[in-house]
Amino acid sequence: MNQQELYEQIKTHRKIASIKYNKHLERALENDVSGVFLLTGNIGVIKRYVDLFLSKGRFVFLHLEKIGGLQVDREGLDFIASYVKPTGVISTKSSIIKQANKLGLRTIQRVFLVDSDALQHGVEMCNTVKPDAIELMPGIIPTMIEKVKTLTDIPIITGGLISTAEEMKEPLKHGAIAVSTGNPALWGVHINGDS
Known part of the structure; x- marks a missing residue:
């Protein structure tokens, strides 16, 4: 999947199921979500x-740091790219994003906004490694989306x-392209741009 196809698919429902437990796999399939972030499972x-x-x-x-039994190094990324073949990877580590980009995987850099230093470092890191998207955490601070959008042109997921449901809709009003949530009750909520 190329970058443009990814963005178009994200825009179909503008919701991403962030799956933390195996028991929620089927539930994600039953709802209108654009795709999934897997934070569960093992090798x-x-x-x-x-x-x-x-x-x-x-x-x-x-989310490579959440997959049991996987060593997140060059060989582990090669294994993911050549055998598992997901659309891409999520990581908080820019070195992983950089290596995954080289292997042809789509990438999402997860950035935690805990203070202004974290914001500055996160934006600088993203502008250097060029992920396909940034996932800003936490997603309940939509005004920060507008600030980050002035600092980079990389699409933002929160x-x-x-x-x-309102907390899902608010980031979209401020420029996020999608919202990820681990709450299965929200995967069926219809939001702006949902088809």
Whole structure:
């Protein structure tokens, strides 16, 4: 999937299921989400999970630090790219994003906004490694989206601490291209741009 195709698929529903528990895999398939962020599984089952979502037309990003039994080094990334074959990866580590880019995987840099130093460092890091998107955490601070958009042209996804439909809609009003949530009750909520 090229970058433009990824953005178009994100825009179909503008919701991403962030799956933290195996028991929520089926629930994500039952809802209108553009794709999934997998934060569960292990090296023995992750290919099955990836193939399941890809076969249903959903993009799949693996949060590498959350996949059990996977060593996140050059060989581990080679294994993910050549055997597991997800759409891409999510990481807080710019070195992983940089290596994944070289392997042809789509990438999302996760940035935690804890203070102004974290904001500055996160934007500088993203402008250097050039991920396909930035996931700003927590997602309940939509005014920060506008600030980050003035500092970089990389598309923004928000996630974290989102617990209501309104909290899902607000970041979209401020320029986010999608919202990720680990709350299965919100995966079925219709939001702006949802088709």
